[in-house]
Amino acid sequence: MSPQEFLRRHEADWTALERALAAATPADAQALPARYRQACQHLALARERHYPPALVDRLNRLVVQAHHHLYRMPPPRAGAVARFLLRDFPALVRAHAGLFWLAALCFYGAFAAIALAVWWQPSLVYSVLDASQVREFEAMYDPARRHLGSTRDDAGDFLMFGYYVQHNIGIGFQTFAGGMLGGIGSLVILLFNGLTLGAVAGHLTRVGFHDTFWSFVCGHGAFELTAIVLAGMAGLMLGRALVAPGRLTRGEALRQQARPAVRIIYGAALLLVLAALVEAFWSSSQAVPPALKYAVAALLWGAVALYFLRAGRSAEAADAPR
Amino acid sequence: MLDSTHSVATPEGVDLTLVPAGVLPRATAFLIDLLLRGVILVVAASAIGVLGHVGIGLFLLLLFLVEWFYPVLFEVLGGGATPGKRSVGLQVVEVDGRPVGLAASVIRNLLRAADFLPLLFGLGLVSMLFSPRFQRLGDLAAGTLVVWTPERLRTVDLPPAPAQAPPSPLRLAEQKALIAFAERSQRLAPARQVELAELLEPLTLARGDLAVTRLRGMARWLAGER
Numbered sequence: 001m002s003p004q005e006f007l008r009r010h011e012a013d014w015t016a017l018e019r020a021l022a023a024a025t026p027a028d029a030q031a032l033p034a035r036y037r038q039a040c041q042h043l044a045l046a047r048e049r050h051y052p053p054a055l056v057d058r059l060n061r062l063v064v065q066a067h068h069h070l071y072r073m074p075p076p077r078a079g080a081v082a083r084f085l086l087r088d089f090p091a092l093v094r095a096h097a098g099l100f101w102l103a104a105l106c107f108y109g110a111f112a113a114i115a116l117a118v119w120w121q122p123s124l125v126y127s128v129l130d131a132s133q134v135r136e137f138e139a140m141y142d143p144a145r146r147h148l149g150s151t152r153d154d155a156g157d158f159l160m161f162g163y164y165v166q167h168n169i170g171i172g173f174q175t176f177a178g179g180m181l182g183g184i185g186s187l188v189i190l191l192f193n194g195l196t197l198g199a200v201a202g203h204l205t206r207v208g209f210h211d212t213f214w215s216f217v218c219g220h221g222a223f224e225l226t227a228i229v230l231a232g233m234a235g236l237m238l239g240r241a242l243v244a245p246g247r248l249t250r251g252e253a254l255r256q257q258a259r260p261a262v263r264i265i266y267g268a269a270l271l272l273v274l275a276a277l278v279e280a281f282w283s284s285s286q287a288v289p290p291a292l293k294y295a296v297a298a299l300l301w302g303a304v305a306l307y308f309l310r311a312g313r314s315a316e317a318a319d320a321p322r
Numbered sequence: 323m324l325d326s327t328h329s330v331a332t333p334e335g336v337d338l339t340l341v342p343a344g345v346l347p348r349a350t351a352f353l354i355d356l357l358l359r360g361v362i363l364v365v366a367a368s369a370i371g372v373l374g375h376v377g378i379g380l381f382l383l384l385l386f387l388v389e390w391f392y393p394v395l396f397e398v399l400g401g402g403a404t405p406g407k408r409s410v411g412l413q414v415v416e417v418d419g420r421p422v423g424l425a426a427s428v429i430r431n432l433l434r435a436a437d438f439l440p441l442l443f444g445l446g447l448v449s450m451l452f453s454p455r456f457q458r459l460g461d462l463a464a465g466t467l468v469v470w471t472p473e474r475l476r477t478v479d480l481p482p483a484p485a486q487a488p489p490s491p492l493r494l495a496e497q498k499a500l501i502a503f504a505e506r507s508q509r510l511a512p513a514r515q516v517e518l519a520e521l522l523e524p525l526t527l528a529r530g531d532l533a534v535t536r537l538r539g540m541a542r543w544l545a546g547e548r
Contacts (some may be wrong), residue, residue: 003546040334047336050494053501054545057360064338073423105379156375156414163381166389177435180445180459185436199343262429277435286385 003051012041014062021065036066052317087312088105089267092146092260093230094308096237101230107225108185111201118202128199137200141212157280164276168224169269176238176265183239190232215290216283218297222304223275232262328455328467330419338419340469342455343412345447348468354406359388390431397427403471411473417455417465426464433460480504483538485547488525497544504541509536 017035020028043059050178093100118125123136127270173187180187197217237257282288282296326344329337332352347506366384370377396404403420414422414430437446437458446458455467483506492500507515512531519533526536 037334040336040520044336047494050491050497052544052546053494062341063332063336064340064472067332067338067419068415068421071420072423076424112389156379158379159382160379162379162386166382166386168511169386170389173432174435177433180436180463181432181439185439197346255465257427257428258465258522262425265428265432280396 001048003046003055006042006046006051007055013038014043014059017062017066021069021217027301032066036063036070039063039066060108073210084263084266085270087315088159089263090308090311091316092230092263092293093267096233096264099236099240100229100233100281103186103190103229103236106190107194107229107232111193111198114195114198115205116201117201118299120208121205122203125199125203128195129203134203137204137208138209141209141216143203143209143212160284161280164279165273168227168276169272172268172272173265175228175231176235176261179261180242181239181240182243183236183238186232186235186239189235190228193228194269198252215293215297218281219283219293220275222272222297223278224306226308227268230271234264234268237261237264284310302312326456326546327453327471328417330417332419339418340415340467343410343468343470344456345450347412347470348450348456351404351406351410351412354409355393355404356406358405359392362388362392393431394424394427395398395420397431398424407468412468412470413471414466414468417467422466426466430458430460430463430466432464434458438458480542480545481508481538483535483542485542486536486539487543488540489527490525492544500537501541501545504538507538 013035016028016031017039020032020035023029023032039059039062042043043056043063046056046059115122115130169195175186175189178187178189201213201217204210238254238261241253241257242250248256278300283293326342328340328342330340331337361427363381367381370380373380393404396407396502397414400408402415407413415429416422416426419496434446437460438441439445443458444493445478449459449462450456453462455461457467461467469519480501481502488500510518515534516530520529520536522537523529523533526533528536
């Protein structure tokens with residue numbers, strides 16, 4: 001069959017497929033799958049018979065468009081978010097617990113080491129922070145302030161909420177992206193944040209601002225510090241895929257690990273929004289006595305630990321093959 | 323033939339041909355998006371500036387969303403293309419040719435931070451140049467491609483010449499090579515056109531300018547002109 005004859009016989013089918021793609025009427029839309037399979041067959045024939053490139057390209061274009069239309073991702077199922085929060089997210093963290101503890105060791109290890117060092121030898125704080133930063137942190141946690149945690153007394157709580165979301169979640173995402181450098185970027189960001197926070201903690205405890213500082217950070221820290229460690233853990237999942245891909249190619253290992261890793265990032269980002277709420281509207285308030293803040297903080301840390309240790313276990317057990 | 327197309331096998335048993343886009347069109351699309359994001363932020367800043375501290379808080383939230391989720395929003399809901407990509411004629415697809423999903427879009431856009439390192443998309447550029455499908459690091463992890471949209475792949479006009487049939491049947495790759503020659507010949511110096519055309523003397527049975535004209539004529543015939 002000549003290309004002209006082929007075109008003459010089937011052109012009407014292809015314009016029908018174009019109409020189905022535009023979905024002018026419900027009948028057109030229903031015709032899409034059948035029209036698409038027909039166009040696939042025509043494309044295969046046109047290639048096999050070495051028809052002119054313009055004809056082959058036209059059919060390829062049409063088939064690509066229809067394929068794009070037909071194989072869309074299904075919309076998320078109802079209850080997907082609840083299922084993720086109540087079950088999949090904590091289960092995912094438990095499944096990769098080793099990397100969680102590695103990230104936690106990096107962050108809290110750096111934090112504890114430098115905090116103790118500064119407490120023991122106060123001048124060491126200047127090895128991590130410069131003098132103006134130290135003065136700024138002292139001003140932020142001066143017990144004489146009405147608002148804690150920022151140098152501007154007049155800054156509204158909502159402004160600080162916006163700032164915490166923009167700044168902290170940004171750091172969380174960067175910690176994740178650092179995993180693409182073989183995990184080293186994530187580790188460096190974890191260490192750096194642990195060192196900075198630890199130096200501030202050691203220094204402020206030493207100069208006697210411990211009540212304002214610890215009562216400020218302890219509450220939202222339950223969410224914020226956990227989320228930063230989780231972001232580091234997600235980055236380390238990417239890093240491990242690149243450094244030790246096992247039996248897969250590096251590219252394949254990376255693609256396989258990126259899907260669960262980004263789900264951990266969803267959870268970490270939610271935790272950081274929670275942290276920003278607590279930090280802006282609760283931690284910064286001087287009206288709440290420190291003792292109450294410590295009590296609430298103990299509750300929050302307990303809730304976070306319980307959530308990651310227990311949530312979704314019964315559902316997992318029910319699903320497990322016997 | 324040396325080209326950068328990407329083939330996807332479909333369940334229907336045909337291979338789809340996708341054409342990944344290179345660095346320059348993607349950079350153009352990025353700059354257009356950057357400009358648009360700037361405009362959004364400036365407009366928002368002047369609109370909510372009157373709200374005082376609450377306004378600044380809202381602005382910071384918007385800054386966060388625009389910085390990280392502007393591309394995700396358009397890629398997932400807008401057919402795989404941000405306004406910048408749409409204007410250049412690009413779209414993001416999964417490597418198997420399907421429209422990009424939420425997870426893949428979030429992965430590639432969060433990992434943009436890694437592509438940006440150490441300076442102005444240095445790693446992203448290296449990754450795109452070394453990957454056969456022009457994928458930056460975020461694309462590699464998400465399993466996505468940035469391809470030319472089908473609409474943008476229509477063939478360009480061929481230079482004028484009397485259409486004529488090749489003396490013997492040609493394979494598809496050979497036909498494509500002839501058409502590609504005709505499409506690009508006007509951008510070559512005349513002497514170079516002749517030099518290339520004379521390589522096919524067995525086909526054209528001519529030398530010099532006549533060889534070029536005959537090749538163009540065959541290209542027009544292959545492209546469907548009679």
